[in-house]
Amino acid sequence: MAADNSFDVVSKVEIQEVKNAIDQATKEVNARFDLKNSKSTIVLEKEEAIQLASQDEYTLNAVTEILGQKLVKRGVSLKNLEYEKIEPASNSSVRQKIKLKQGISSEPAKKIVAMIKDSKMKAQASIQGDTVRVTSKDRDTLQQIMGLLRGKDLGVELQFTNFRSN
Numbered sequence: 001m002a003a004d005n006s007f008d009v010v011s012k013v014e015i016q017e018v019k020n021a022i023d024q025a026t027k028e029v030n031a032r033f034d035l036k037n038s039k040s041t042i043v044l045e046k047e048e049a050i051q052l053a054s055q056d057e058y059t060l061n062a063v064t065e066i067l068g069q070k071l072v073k074r075g076v077s078l079k080n081l082e083y084e085k086i087e088p089a090s091n092s093s094v095r096q097k098i099k100l101k102q103g104i105s106s107e108p109a110k111k112i113v114a115m116i117k118d119s120k121m122k123a124q125a126s127i128q129g130d131t132v133r134v135t136s137k138d139r140d141t142l143q144q145i146m147g148l149l150r151g152k153d154l155g156v157e158l159q160f161t162n163f164r165s166n
Contacts, residue, residue, distance in 0.1 A: 103130025
């Protein structure tokens with residue numbers, strides 16, 4: 001009897017890369033002539049959100065763009081960021097919070113399971129917390145499922161981990 005092979009579909013943000021991107025973005029904001037005295041800050045809060053603050057909405061948008069470029073360079077997908085609305089802060093400045101999405105929420109997880117079932121491939125998918133476990137007797141089937149999921153936009157960046165062949 002053939003043993004089952006499996007892998008996990010996950011979505012996580014590498015916090016160390018986010019910290020590095022924030023450091024790089026802060027250096028660029030402080031060095032750029034047009035942003036030098038804008039009192040712009042980028043702070044990571046409890047490893048679950050990034051707090052941006054600046055003197056006005058225009059400079060905040062510039063800071064957001066710089067941060068986005070640095071995150072992409074560090075391999076952090078912008079799909080895993082959830083931008084909240086810009087809100088006024090003290091001294092006529094503005095701030096914005098960007099939440100980091102960790103794990104696959106139930107809606108995209110259900111879509112992944114449905115896509116695997118609809119593909120008619122011989123594999124089972126089960127939701128386990130914020131990951132989706134995919135099992136099959138055939139490794140090639142698992143590779144095909146990875147390809148199928150890579151081609152879809154589910155609103156979060158997907159990674160494949162724990163590839164096991166028992």
